Amino acid sequence: MQKLVVIGAGMASGRLLEQLIDADPGAFEITLFNAEPRGNYNRIMLSPVLSGEKSFEEIVTHDDDWYATNKVTCRFGEKVLSVDTARKVVVGEKGEVAYDKLVFGTGSSAFIIPCPGHDLPGVVAFRDLEDTTAMTEAAAKPGARAVVIGGGLLGLEAAAALRLRGMEVTVLHIASHLMERQLDPAAGYLLKKDLERRGITVLLEASTKEIVGNGKAEQVNLADGTELPCDIVCMAVGIRPAVKLAQNSGIACGRAIKVDAQMRTETPDVYAVGECVEFEGNLFGLVAPLYDQAKVLAKTLLGQEETFAMRELSTKLKVTGCDLFSAGDFADGPGREDIVYRDPARGIYKRLVIEEDKLVGAVMYGDTADGNWFFGLIKDGTDISEMRETLIFGPSYQGGASVDPLSAVAALPPEAEICGCNGVCKGDIVAAIEAGATDLGAIKATTKASASCGTCTGLVEQVLSVTLGDEFVLPTAQPVCGCTDLPHEDVRRLIKAQELKSQEAVWQELGWKSRNGCHVCRPAINFYLLADWPLDYTDDPQSRFVNERNHANIQKDGTYSVMPRMWGGMTSPQELIAIAQAAEKYGATVKVTGGQRIDLLGVKKEDLPAIWYDLNEAGMVSGHAYTKGLRTVKTCVGSDWCRFGTQDSTGLGIKLEKKLWGSWTPHKVKLAVSGCPRNCAEATCKDVGIICVDSGYQVSVAGAAGMDVKETERLVDVRTEEEAIEWTTAFIQLYREHAKYLDRPYKWVAKVGLDWVKEVLADDAERQALVERFDISQSVYQKDPWAERAEPEAARRFQPLADLTLKAAE
């Protein structure tokens, strides 16, 4: 009988022993080494052991009886010191064993981030029973806190299990969405939402700086300054093949032990199986290919022919209630097309990736019933051109079904606020409908929903339609773009009602039909999110038009215009010298504008950071002449100089501009202040125009002097400058919170009615609340974009990535 020695009693080598013994129980005299003081158990079921849903005994694959019955000599808890391949012996701590055939099944070990404090007690991995026991013990303390580093499969299973044990759990993940190797951002968003619903805190783009504590791990500090007190730290950031013993024994290794398709190493009679092997440059972490390897190796050892081949893999997460599936390749490569399906009502997201009439990848969240069918199509390379139209609905829907455009509203809970003006929730409207209010007029009369500014009319009609079914004929509204059936007003209202705070959230919860929007909806959604959630949402430059991304106006020849701010149209000799010098240095054409400032035209993109730096040095900031935001406040010289001037119109203009600059609005906003009714600053065709009179200030709004020409309408007459500023600010904030993207104030006021605007702003408390919300937004957005981009790191982005013409000249 030949002597077989196996090093490592893990899942792969365990499967190998089963296959060998089943095929030929008398073929080998087997000795099994294991550094852990126990035999083979189902390591992937450690999560339920950690959560307490299973006991360790339940996940043991091979117990003492099994090893005894099959005459396997077990040397558990004994480390292998070395292997002498010349003499063909394995040297254990307790003595040598000779072999005819040797199998490495040394598996892998957890990768530990080498940050300061990584070696403190209380920092564990999630690989074996010892780690699991340490975490279980930490969870026993009431109110205990855990920090899990790593938002991949293993980390999330650990986090969910610790949460089930009652711990406060925070997951830190370095990437911008969870499980980025298996999921796309949309599915990652839903997973995060599910985990947060069960009380787990998830911090994305979180970089661990250090773990600190007095003799044990007590706090994790992040690079951004966040401090997380904790009782235990679980590092689940990845695994590394355990190959030191093989390397020391002279077995050929790359990133792991190199094997051929028969699982042979380059050394005669030495084999390897499991997570410690490298095959054609690939490493292995999931169980399915390991079992394939075990099967192949059993045949090889028994002298039969068999070949190991890579195959497509699918992933499922073992967290109860998180239903996700991913398979194939869904990220890389040109020539691919997406099919996206979202059902917000049921929290479902599905994305199929198609290449040359074949399905190559699938990601699903919420409903994974068809996962294996899709996986089959991927593995078999089935031609799907015939069923392409209905493919995403799975095998049972091959007849075809359509997405319900009302699903976003159907999904709203009763407490979701539909009418923001009057605080009317969906439940109130449904109750009114059930009580007999079956059209819009009756709903307005009974609930006041949509009776004020009217922007929620579309949503109220959808609630009518969802509740009444065919009895209510829904008027057609113009959707934002081809990505959705919802009009702007509905999207804005739903962002508030459902507290949607990211683009991913909007796309998923409102049933977007595209993967990540288009050039029409992306800038609008980006504005709505930053206007509604200034502290929670981060502005996305990639969802902005070129001018707002580059903070300059692109011209027809691809150069840019640069316009520094001149507060209230006032400037100084020093500023003019700096502007003149910049114009000369960068070869710009100089133009005086209608907004009382100076435009420098024809600046090259590469020169933008440099010209900004020069203008910043002279004390000037961006004039935002390129934004949907505050442009200028035009003024006349007022009582300072003019013999007719009644008030300090220049001073008020400067104060207004200093208050409002930097704010983003649905469309551009221009102001003017005239010092007397002669109106030299042309205030009566602006978005907000103020005319100074002896008794105070006449504030008027909603003028236009572009494609349409329209005189402003009087909003209010006030006595003091402070009141004029307060009313102006509140008006602009109301416009920011309610208007459709790309509606100038005059268009928005025409829709909601000036009377409604007056009514809201006349309420002292509401007016002050609007100003407060504006100030909060300004705390984030009133920053000079030029200064930020003139910094060397940011300025680099304005240069070409590479210049291959220089290389070619060599």
Next chain:
Amino acid sequence: MSWIDIGHIDDVPLRGARLVKTEVGCVAIFRTDEAEVFAASNTCPHRQGPLSEGIVHGQKVTCPLHNWVFDLNTGEAQGADEGRITTYPVRLEDGRILLDGEAVSTRSAA
């Protein structure tokens, strides 16, 4: 083909683009996903708008000047607009962006 390393994937913003100067003119490198890049001519055939400054969505880009939309796989203009931009072979390897040097060189074209 001769692959030239032109930079790291993270040098290109997600759903954004960067320029590469070549002998055949400016080439835009578009990053449409975490690990998905395309290379195409930077110049819109309509009024020569710089496509690297456009909004990137799905596997398409919208020209910043007049909203022409191009499919980055084929270079074809979408919808009613007619035109095409040249696309170039590009690939990713361990986070590095590799552009085919021959395709963007005047010598190979001769």
